[in-house]
Amino acid sequence: MNYESIIPFLAVLIVILFFLFSAFLLSVKTEKKISNQLLAAFLVVTAIDISAFFYHQFIELPLAIEMLRIKISAFKNPLLFLYILSVIYSNFKLKKKHIVHLLPWLISILVLVPNFFLASNEAKIEFFKNYDANFENTFLDYLGAILSFAYLAAEIYYIVRYRKLLLENFTDKNAFKNYNWLKQLTILLFIGQVLTVIKGFFRTNSNGDSLEIIRIIVLLFGVFFICWLFLKAVNSPKLFKGIEVDLKTSQEIKSFKEDSEISQQAIVLKDFMSAEKPYLNPSLSIRNLADDIKMNTRDLSVLINQNLNQHFFDFVNEYRIEEAKSILKNPSKKEFTVLEILYEVGFNSKSSFNTAFKKHTGLTPTQYRKK
Numbered sequence: 001m002n003y004e005s006i007i008p009f010l011a012v013l014i015v016i017l018f019f020l021f022s023a024f025l026l027s028v029k030t031e032k033k034i035s036n037q038l039l040a041a042f043l044v045v046t047a048i049d050i051s052a053f054f055y056h057q058f059i060e061l062p063l064a065i066e067m068l069r070i071k072i073s074a075f076k077n078p079l080l081f082l083y084i085l086s087v088i089y090s091n092f093k094l095k096k097k098h099i100v101h102l103l104p105w106l107i108s109i110l111v112l113v114p115n116f117f118l119a120s121n122e123a124k125i126e127f128f129k130n131y132d133a134n135f136e137n138t139f140l141d142y143l144g145a146i147l148s149f150a151y152l153a154a155e156i157y158y159i160v161r162y163r164k165l166l167l168e169n170f171t172d173k174n175a176f177k178n179y180n181w182l183k184q185l186t187i188l189l190f191i192g193q194v195l196t197v198i199k200g201f202f203r204t205n206s207n208g209d210s211l212e213i214i215r216i217i218v219l220l221f222g223v224f225f226i227c228w229l230f231l232k233a234v235n236s237p238k239l240f241k242g243i244e245v246d247l248k249t250s251q252e253i254k255s256f257k258e259d260s261e262i263s264q265q266a267i268v269l270k271d272f273m274s275a276e277k278p279y280l281n282p283s284l285s286i287r288n289l290a291d292d293i294k295m296n297t298r299d300l301s302v303l304i305n306q307n308l309n310q311h312f313f314d315f316v317n318e319y320r321i322e323e324a325k326s327i328l329k330n331p332s333k334k335e336f337t338v339l340e341i342l343y344e345v346g347f348n349s350k351s352s353f354n355t356a357f358k359k360h361t362g363l364t365p366t367q368y369r370k371k
Helices: 003-027 033-053 063-088 096-117 121-129 135-169 173-205 209-235 259-276 286-292 297-307 312-329 338-344 350-361 365-370
Strands: none
Touching: 003 033, 003 209, 033 063, 033 209, 063 096, 063 121, 063 135, 063 173, 096 121, 096 135, 135 173, 135 286, 135 297, 135 312, 173 209, 259 297, 286 297, 297 312, 312 338, 312 350, 312 365, 338 350, 338 365, 350 365
């Protein structure tokens, strides 16, 4: 098989698509400009990295510029991490403290200064000939692996924390779209990282067809990834809406309430839920409910999540399911369809209603009605 033509073709295709999608992100009108800019920067850096498969056929860069092109990949992890933060937090802004994310790239350059950037042209050529055997590159490879793991751990932490914040503050499934997007994005990029590590292993320890095949697999995954991004942009153009940066999980909030006061608050809350039925509002948030019962939002979060041992999401859905059960059992409402009932009790999608109903009863709504 002629790998020499397939690999450059796939690489050129990916680079073109990455630049096109980056141009789309930078030109589209949105309130979340910083998110789009960070994702566009990530894609551009990745495209420059992938260009190594073909650019040398058209242009020969000075060796120092070529090394800078290689080390630009150090920006990928920081850009992705900052992008994730910008999607989660609606009021995210780049600040001076974020300059710390330039350190991986600066370290890469500083390590290479003595024996590469300050060396003669002949020494630079020799450096590239023995690229993988040089101590500097071995050190930077290990450092890069450690930093990649650290960034991945940080990304997972913030995404998991984001899910917990959503469960503790919102009941509308639409609020979880960003979370699902970030989870899918992180999984795909992690797969991409694993494939890249495998490619690096084959480059060092193998030659011939096996290395070319893994390169093609990596590039095909890149094509799949950018096509997935295009489909997401088409199907979910309003994906990006974050939470407020000052929100905390209930475990991060300290409470100094007496047991008697907590019990009284729980009685007030449950009485209000039964009498006023605020759960019928499909967009009910913990802030809305706190305003209704004249309670501090943080106190209400601690009350539900720590003292009642439920996420706000499950707490509200429990009332909705009880309301649905009463309708399903009512002979006078036997003509109501499941779709009508789910909208009646505050849900806004059949899938979320069926999932919640089965979680609380062990049955689907239709099975419950028959029983």
